[in-house]
Amino acid sequence: MSRRVREKTCDRCTQISPILYRIQQDAAKTWVFVCPACWESVSQDNPFYVYGGTWKAKKP
Ligand SMILES: [Zn+2]
Numbered sequence: 001m002s003r004r005v006r007e008k009t010c011d012r013c014t015q016i017s018p019i020l021y022r023i024q025q026d027a028a029k030t031w032v033f034v035c036p037a038c039w040e041s042v043s044q045d046n047p048f049y050v051y052g053g054t055w056k057a058k059k060p
Pocket residue numbers: 010011012013014015034035036037038039
């Protein structure tokens with residue numbers, strides 16, 4: 001009955017990140033999770049960019 005470690009990977013670079021941003025990045029309007037590094041490049045000059053929340057490994 002051990003709890004699994006909460007971890008998610010970035011949908012762009014596949015790296016595990018303690019913080020991920022839930023966003024839409026293209027016309028497909030699919031929700032993806034990206035790490036802060038990818039979020040910076042995705043969110044800039046992107047007419048399809050939509051922010052949908054932040055996921056954190058550690059609960060507040
Ligand atoms: Zn990433």
